[in-house]
Amino acid sequence: LFIRPDKFARFVTCLVYVPRDRYDSELRKKIGNVLEKDLNGKITNWQSQLGELAFARIHFSIRILQKQSLSYDVKAIENNLSEATLTWRDSLQKTLFKFKGEEKGLQLFEKYGLSFSKGYQEKFTAQKAVLDINEIESAFSTSGLKASLDYADGEERSKLKFKIYSVEGPVSLSNILPVLENMNMRVLSELPFLVTLPSNKKAWIHDFELETRERDEVDLEHIRENFLTGFNRIWQNEVENDGFNRLIVRANFTWRECQLIRAYAKYLRQLQVTFSQAYMEEVLANHPLICRMLIQLYTFQFCPDCKEERDSARNEILKRIFSHLENVMNLDEDRILRKFINMVMSTLRTNYYQLENDLPKSYLSFKINCKEIDEMPLPRPLYEIFVYSPRVEAIHLRGGKVARGGIRWSDRREDFRTEVLGLMKAQTVKNAVIVPVGSKGGFVLKQLPTPEDREALKQEVIFCYKTMICGLLDLTDNIVDKDIVSPPNLIKRDDDDPYLVVAADKG
Structure with missing residues (x-):
């Protein structure tokens, strides 16, 4: 860069040399912009010359806009030119x-x-x-x-x-x-x-x-x-792709918190609630604050690391939830939100906080006190355990603490609980001489392989059956040397419950 002002400091002449192979109109505009800015002037004329040499020369005539004495730093302008003319x-x-x-x-x-x-x-x-x-x-x-x-x-x-x-x-x-x-x-x-x-x-x-x-x-x-x-x-198909994922943005949920709400919604659908899953998704997304408080309620009840006194913390968060419910004007939305509150309050145990190889488990199971559930189809079992994952949904119904029954592979994805409930009633009659009440379990496959691949179907059934059994065992106490031993990271809101009899059934 060479700069020469006229003796009245009204114009400046600049000669700029750049590599010939780099010169184009875009580069010339960038150089002109830098000169106008650093010299506080306006280009009135320019001329470029490309000869046999390796450099192209550009001649700028610049009218100075300021009336005061002209001052500039050639080295600083050269640095600015170098920065501005760098290629991408x-x-x-x-x-x-x-x-x-x-x-x-x-x-x-x-x-x-x-x-x-x-x-x-x-x-x-x-x-x-x-x-x-x-x-x-x-x-x-x-x-x-x-x-x-x-x-x-x-x-x-x-x-x-x-x-x-x-x-x-x-x-x-x-x-x-x-x-x-x-x-x-x-x-x-x-x-x-x-x-x-x-x-x-x-x-x-x-x-x-x-x-x-x-x-x-x-x-x-x-x-x-x-x-x-x-x-x-x-x-990666580890989480279902549905509208409950809106809560990630709306309520700042983690994917596992979405999984928890989704599992309860799936269970409610098995109870034959009149609301569709899509409607429940919409209602929950419209009330992110209440959803956030639902997770807090769940944490106070079941998180092993919770430092607060559980009963008082639970009662306090319930007051806040019901206070916010007073502002819900739509009756159906109010009913849906109250059903989720009822589900959380009726839960006795959950494996939500249990780990496998220091990571959260790929499936979720929770134990329900059926007497506390609103509008449950009759007859009501004493307890039931619902197991959820993106690949399988399963349920185990028990008429009493001591009950026996098998596990069935069902193909009724929308109402397999209704099928299992009917089988439990039959099991109660069948086992009346042995135990006074019956039990029954069932599961459905959600990611079925192609029917032609029988081996893949067999392996998927085995995997889903194992997932269901693991979900049941996660919530069941054990007896070691005549002492009751509970699974790790399990908060119990019921009495000891070490009795579980299951077997593979027809299908």
């Missing part, structure tokens, strides 16, 4: 070196320097690319799918940027849209980008712009982790 690839290299160190940065630059398309470079800065590289590297290391969530560009906090990184092929929109919509999101736009590495490995970036159904502002610091974890669980 140069910026990527510089950013990688800054955040990854020279050695690791060089490795990543050699891998990704030429991998991003022109469309991607126009859409995203090098800083954003480094974040995407981190996610792509993580996806390659796990051979899975990764995701990120952030605010969209601009000051709006209601618009979000959601990115999916896939190394196993592009993600089908018909698969992804229902997941996001069930998580209370509206998809405004989607842009796909292909990243091709020198090794010919490929990664796909899907860039979504989202907003909530209510177009509310979103506090990402609170929901980001729950949203991303929940999305991954849903995508």
Whole structure:
């Protein structure tokens, strides 16, 4: 850069030399913008010259806008020009070196320097690319799918940027849209980008712009982790893809808290309540604060680590819940919310807080005091245990503390409890000489293999049967050396209950 002002400091002449192969009109505009800003002037004329040399020369005439004496720092302007005229690839290299160190940065630059398309470079800065590289590297290391969530560009906090990184092929929109919509999101736009590495490995970036159904502002610091974890669980079929996942955004639920509410809703449907699952999903999403308090009520009753006095804490949260219910104007919504409260209060035991290999169990089971349930079809058992997972739903009904009966594989997914209840009544008559009451259990498969694959069907039935038995044993006491031993992390709201007799039944 060479600068020469006229003797009256009204105009400045600038000569700028740049590599010839880098020169284009876009570069010239960037240089002109820097000169106008740093010299506080306006370009009145420019002229470029490309000869046989390796450099292109650009001549700018700039009228100075300020009336005071002209002052400038050539070195500072040159630095600003260097920064402004970096190519996207140069910026990527510089950013990688800054955040990854020279050695690791060089490795990543050699891998990704030429991998991003022109469309991607126009859409995203090098800083954003480094974040995407981190996610792509993580996806390659796990051979899975990764995701990120952030605010969209601009000051709006209601618009979000959601990115999916896939190394196993592009993600089908018909698969992804229902997941996001069930998580209370509206998809405004989607842009796909292909990243091709020198090794010919490929990664796909899907860039979504989202907003909530209510177009509310979103506090990402609170929901980001729950949203991303929940999305991954849903995508891996570890969580059902339904409207209860709206609570992740609406009430800042974890995926397991959604699982708990979902399990109770599934059980209510087996009790033949008149409300559809879709309506229950809508009502709960419309009352996130009450849902949040329901989880607190559950925690006070069953969390082994709860430090507060359980009865007083439970009574206090119940007062708050019923106080908020007074503001619910719709009668059906009030009835639905009260049914969930009734379910939590009627629960005697749960395996929700039990761990397997230091991780939450993939299934959920809870024991119900049937006498406390509102509007339960007759005859009422004494206890029943409901087992829920994305692959199986199961129930075990007992007419008394000492009762016997088998387990049946049912194909009546919508009302298998009705079938099991009828069998329990028959079992009561059959076992009348042995024990005065009967019991019965049943389960349904929710992810049936193709009928042609009989071996896969057999293995799925065995897996679901084992899941049901594990769910029952999680809530059943044991007798060791004549002492009652309860399962770990189990809070009991009933007496000791070590009696459980089950056997594989017909079907």
